[in-house]
Amino acid sequence: MGVRDRLLKLRGSVPEGVELVAVSKFHPLESLREAYDAGQRAFGESRANELCAKAVAMPEDVRWHFIGHLQTNKVRQIMPHVSLIHSIDSERLLRLVDSEAGRLGRKVSVLMQLHVAREETKFGFTPEELLTVMTPDMINGLGNTEIAGVMGMASNVDDERRVREDFRRIRSTFDSLKEGVFRDCPGFSIVSMGMSHDWRIAVEEGAGMIRVGTAIFGEREY
Numbered sequence: 001m002g003v004r005d006r007l008l009k010l011r012g013s014v015p016e017g018v019e020l021v022a023v024s025k026f027h028p029l030e031s032l033r034e035a036y037d038a039g040q041r042a043f044g045e046s047r048a049n050e051l052c053a054k055a056v057a058m059p060e061d062v063r064w065h066f067i068g069h070l071q072t073n074k075v076r077q078i079m080p081h082v083s084l085i086h087s088i089d090s091e092r093l094l095r096l097v098d099s100e101a102g103r104l105g106r107k108v109s110v111l112m113q114l115h116v117a118r119e120e121t122k123f124g125f126t127p128e129e130l131l132t133v134m135t136p137d138m139i140n141g142l143g144n145t146e147i148a149g150v151m152g153m154a155s156n157v158d159d160e161r162r163v164r165e166d167f168r169r170i171r172s173t174f175d176s177l178k179e180g181v182f183r184d185c186p187g188f189s190i191v192s193m194g195m196s197h198d199w200r201i202a203v204e205e206g207a208g209m210i211r212v213g214t215a216i217f218g219e220r221e222y
């Protein structure tokens, strides 16, 4: 099966109302074009240089999602192209993104990255940290940024119970924020979780956006 068929098959099994971000990192433009021609508009990339190179080569109506660890010195580079940054993992990065958006006279939407997985190398806030950091002062101090929700990954394990538990923690942290500090913010609405191997579980646990690469584009060659 090619990219087009895998994408259409996947889209057929993702419930309505769940947004599919096609994670195209490390894949060539031909593959992205094939997905685009099959109707895909949201693409996810994890490296700034690659996102920018692809953004100028692809049609303008593509929505680019940045999903990798964002270094502060790359913020300026992606800002003209990016539609949603999934991976805000520090207050410093959040403030920088806000000021760079202001410099360009644009608004930017971001997700706060949660760390719930067993692996220690993953970036992000623990649920407790995020609930502490997201104060009204913090949120109101952002002039150009809309915090649109949270993003997270489950542990990379076969134990489905653990994976499900991780997704539940992500979802319940979102719910706490939604009922708390973001209760008057309808834009706080996105739970981004679930990848090729675990998106079905993520959707069952309340994902509104999934990020799928391999199941669409095949294995990545690093």
Ligand SMILES: *Cc1c(COP(=O)(O)O)cnc(C)c1O
Pocket: 023, 025, 046, 067, 068, 194, 195, 196, 197, 211, 212, 213, 214, 215
């Ligand atoms: C690479 C990546 C994905 C997609 O992973 P697949 O297993 O290829 O579907 C999703 N989310 C993040 C944050 C990634 O880095």
